[in-house]
Amino acid sequence: MNLSARFRAGLRRTAEHLVGRVDEVSARGGPPTDRGAVDPTLEALEEILISSDVGLTATARIVDAVSGRLGEGRLRDLVKAEILAVLTAADAAPPNGVPLRVVLVVGVNGTGKTTTVGKLAKRLKSTGGRPLICAADTFRAAAVDQLDIWASRAEVGLVKAASGADPAAIVHDAIAAARARDRGVVLVDTAGRLHTRRNLMAELEKIRRVAAKEVEGAPHEVLLVLDATVGQNGVAQAAEFVETAGVNGIVLSKLDGTAKGGVAVAVATELGLPIRYVGVGEEIDDLLPFAPGEYVDALFEEGW
Numbered sequence: 001m002n003l004s005a006r007f008r009a010g011l012r013r014t015a016e017h018l019v020g021r022v023d024e025v026s027a028r029g030g031p032p033t034d035r036g037a038v039d040p041t042l043e044a045l046e047e048i049l050i051s052s053d054v055g056l057t058a059t060a061r062i063v064d065a066v067s068g069r070l071g072e073g074r075l076r077d078l079v080k081a082e083i084l085a086v087l088t089a090a091d092a093a094p095p096n097g098v099p100l101r102v103v104l105v106v107g108v109n110g111t112g113k114t115t116t117v118g119k120l121a122k123r124l125k126s127t128g129g130r131p132l133i134c135a136a137d138t139f140r141a142a143a144v145d146q147l148d149i150w151a152s153r154a155e156v157g158l159v160k161a162a163s164g165a166d167p168a169a170i171v172h173d174a175i176a177a178a179r180a181r182d183r184g185v186v187l188v189d190t191a192g193r194l195h196t197r198r199n200l201m202a203e204l205e206k207i208r209r210v211a212a213k214e215v216e217g218a219p220h221e222v223l224l225v226l227d228a229t230v231g232q233n234g235v236a237q238a239a240e241f242v243e244t245a246g247v248n249g250i251v252l253s254k255l256d257g258t259a260k261g262g263v264a265v266a267v268a269t270e271l272g273l274p275i276r277y278v279g280v281g282e283e284i285d286d287l288l289p290f291a292p293g294e295y296v297d298a299l300f301e302e303g304w
Contacts, residue, residue, distance in 0.1 A: 010280030014261030055266030109192030118150025
């Protein structure tokens with residue numbers, strides 16, 4: 001299955017929920033019967049977008065844009081164009097051109113953070129990225145064991161330490177190892193944390209300081225892994241990480257297991273951050289680069 005087919009498959013449930021219902025509303029059509037009444041098409045569209053976890057801010061923007069263009073084309077095409085505009089506005093190229101790139105992967109437990117690190121290592125290696133994984137989650141021994149398995153699957157090196165070791169010291173060692181082994185990217189798997197845990201957020205800031213001291217401009221990326229099945233709740237959680245952890249990119253995991261794939265639009269609107277990757281399955285190759293055009297094409301594909 002090629003990349004486009006896997007992307008479409010991952011979005012199937014969201015597309016059936018969102019686009020299928022948009023087409024139903026469009027088929028019913030008709031202006032309001034009472035002067036001054038809310039257009040039933042727009043009212044129904046608003047409910048559909050919110051229930052797909054597009055979010056209040058993005059929903060308001062989309063409905064407002066569509067309201068002035070009703071009758072100019074199919075409702076699905078008008079909605080598609082506006083969603084693409086939202087996602088494109090937040091899109092940005094990742095930093096590049098540095099000899100050694102440091103990428104921190106952060107998030108709460110259960111989002112698929114550690115598996116994302118393994119999948120990202122495989123993807124980077126397949127495109128010549130020469131990654132090295134750093135196991136900076138020293139609180140859970142199981143996390144290091146899990147990461148060890150993923151590093152083996154990806155066929156990349158892993159730098160780890162004993163349980164309870166200082167995570168910032170491990171990052172320091174990983175950067176030194178990357179230089180010695182001529183690696184191009186250090187992927188740092190950090191401990192799962194809630195933004196309310198001040199000690200853990202302080203630890204993350206220490207990791208950032210150590211990385212910056214060792215490599216100019218580091219960390220070059222701070223990727224927050226969000227569980228797509230959590231939907232809009234994840235966006236609120238993400239806002240706190242953006243403020244305290246310097247997050248500059250999103251990985252949307254478990255996109256294949258939800259009808260709430262509209263959360264990608266909420267992320268772009270409310271956080272103003274690019275979505276770098278999406279997870280569409282459990283296999284090591286099931287992490288795909290996110291492209292706004294491909295997302296909306298898959299979401300609004302004819303035949304849903």
